[in-house]
Every structure is written in C-alpha cells, then in structure tokens.
Amino acid sequence: QQQVKQSPQSLIVQKGGISIINCAYENTAFDYFPWYQQFPGKGPALLIAIRPDVSEKKEGRFTISFNKSAKQFSLHIMDSQPGDSATYFCAASNYGQNFVFGPGTRLSVLP
Amino acid sequence: GAVVSQHPSRVICKSGTSVKIECRSLDFQATTMFWYRQFPKQSLMLMATSNEGSKATYEQGVEKDKFLINHASLTLSTLTVTSAHPEDSSFYICSAEGQSEQYFGPGTRLTVT
Numbered sequence: 001q002q003q004v005k006q007s008p009q010s011l012i013v014q015k016g017g018i019s020i021i022n023c024a025y026e027n028t029a030f031d032y033f034p035w036y037q038q039f040p041g042k043g044p045a046l047l048i049a050i051r052p053d054v055s056e057k058k059e060g061r062f063t064i065s066f067n068k069s070a071k072q073f074s075l076h077i078m079d080s081q082p083g084d085s086a087t088y089f090c091a092a093s094n095y096g097q098n099f100v101f102g103p104g105t106r107l108s109v110l111p
Numbered sequence: 112g113a114v115v116s117q118h119p120s121r122v123i124c125k126s127g128t129s130v131k132i133e134c135r136s137l138d139f140q141a142t143t144m145f146w147y148r149q150f151p152k153q154s155l156m157l158m159a160t161s162n163e164g165s166k167a168t169y170e171q172g173v174e175k176d177k178f179l180i181n182h183a184s185l186t187l188s189t190l191t192v193t194s195a196h197p198e199d200s201s202f203y204i205c206s207a208e209g210q211s212e213q214y215f216g217p218g219t220r221l222t223v224t
Contacts, residue, residue: 045215
C-alpha cells in the first residue's frame with residue numbers, strides 16, 4: 001500500500017528527444033506527487049509537483065501527467081538536454097507527510 | 112525555495128570513532144526532519160524521522176543506539192554515527208518538512224577507514 005513503483009530503472013535519450021518516466025501508487029490517500037532531480041554527490045531537489053485535482057502540470061520543459069483512476073503519474077522532459085542527465089525520483093505523500101519515494105530512474109541524455 | 116544545509120559535506124573517520132552530522136533549515140522552522148541513507152546508484156532509504164522535542168522514530172532495521180538523532184530546536188537536527196565501521200560508509204541526506212513539502216540538504220559523504 002505504501003509502495004511507489006517507478007520505471008524505467010534507466011533511460012538513455014538523444015539530445016532534443018523526450019524523456020518519459022512513469023510511476024504508480026496504491027494508496028488512494030496520497031494527495032501530493034512531487035518529482036525530485038538528483039545529480040551525483042548532491043541531495044535531491046524538488047523539480048515539479050502535482051495534486052490530484054489536475055491531470056497535467058507544465059513548468060518549462062517539464063510536464064507531469066496524472067491519471068487518478070489508474071493511480072499513475074509520469075514525468076515528461078521535452079527537448080531533453082545533456083544537463084538533464086541525473087537520477088529522477090517520484091514520490092507520493094498524504095497531506096505533506098509520510099513521503100514515499102520511488103526507486104529512481106537514471107537518465108542519460110546523449111549529446 | 113526553502114534551504115536546508117548539512118555539515119560537513121564530506122568526512123573521513125577511522126573505524127571505532129563517532130561522527131556527528133548537522134542538518135539545519137536556514138529560512139524556515141521544521142518540526143519534522145528526516146534522515147536518509149543512500150548507497151551508490153540506489154534510492155533513498157529512510158532511516159529515521161526526527162521530531163523537535165521528542166525521541167526520533169527509527170525505521171525497521173536501523174539501530175537507534177548506533178545512529179543517534181537529536182532534534183534540539185526547530186532548525187537543527189543532528190545524526191551521530193557511533194563507533195563507525197567501514198560498512199557505515201555512505202551518503203547521508205537529511206530533509207526538513209515545511210509548507211507541506213520536503214526540502215533536502217546537499218548530503219554528507221561519510222567514509223570510514
């Protein structure tokens with residue numbers, strides 16, 4: 001119930017391509033779904049987040065798509081750049097507490 | 112956004128010694144802070160939840176006598192790794208809860224020789 005599944009484990013994309021990372025959850029009490037970006041040797045940083053009252057949120061090249069009925073959400077990175085190469089974690093929480101993290105996706109964007 | 116700092120960023124210690132890592136929320140008060148451990152190329156593993164003014168809550172399998180957590184104020188939590196061993200070498204990350212969000216520190220790389 002508390003698990004958040006994330007796929008793929010690793011992803012290689014050409015510069016300019018679209019990177020897509022998917023997550024799924026079980027606990028319907030979750031009401032906040034953030035994505036974090038982590039560079040090697042650094043702590044995770046909040047990238048973008050969504051609440052279940054909307055189906056999509058876009059910030060620059062980053063978009064979250066949310067499917068409440070399927071209990072799935074995904075991160076899309078448009079026009080992927082080498083500087084986007086990092087590990088991405090999805091997470092879910094209820095009322096800003098009890099954060100549960102996905103296992104992470106290592107993204108490599110080739111120049 | 113909110114800023115969380117950690118000190119030190121890197122520490123090397125000898126086996127058997129103790130190491131203290133500090134986590135500070137710089138521009139907000141955090142009633143709750145979290146301590147994570149991360150092995151290379153792996154996800155974040157929650158070690159414990161630190162609540163200001165009360166005892167920390169440890170996750171299953173985490174030795175509370177080995178990983179001492181103190182949350183003395185609304186802006187400071189400390190993790191002390193006691194009697195460190197080489198297998199304790201890892202990347203330790205704290206986060207602070209504020210405004211219904213978790214803000215992560217930059218992490219501390221601990222190497223035990």
